[in-house]
Amino acid sequence: MKSVLTMTDKLIAELPHMLEEHKAIKAALAELVNAATKENKPEYAEFADKLKLHAQTEEEVMYPAAILVGEIVRMKFRN
Template structure:
């Protein structure tokens, strides 16, 4: 069974804009419009106060690569045929708006980890605080969305098992475990980054 590391459920910009999402109903895609992402997201994540040196916050590249692998497997599942394909599309439908939120404020703070682990803290790191504060505020909703995603993954597992598609069943199982890792490791890490920066900068 594949594991998807210590990182969140999903998806850097390349995934969120990938053609596979075109099969979703427009209403499902519109669900993500409450959260402004993509270009605006990265502008928000990288914009520092006028009096501070600009610093780039970016999602770590290993996460992007990992998410691309997840995308590829999910896309294959949507083309598996039968009820398995339908269930995979249902997973994508509930995953999409959640992934937009993660890209906006859950993943970029992780880009500060190497600098912080080296003991480097600078005033321009304060720009991460709106992101980590928002994640802390939205955490109950994010966890509630996880329950919906995991339920959809369970239905995918059942369909894949019934149609003898073990690779899809294993993928769904690994992705559910990935969500748990996200809850226990990734989100808390992002929030702690914000709290540590506040402490060091006296915010």
């Protein structure tokens, strides 16, 4: 279980950098959507939209859930 704490601490430390990377990725994906629309390539726009949704899910669900689980494990170790 201590490995969970190590991973949680690493995620917390790296999260700001990961979120900055997501901003850059989302900006690039917005450009891809624009280019795909201009070139009549809806499959590329759809790919970009799915990837943006994936990043959003990580930011809003997965990362917070992983941190929460780690903090619960940390509390169990304290008791």
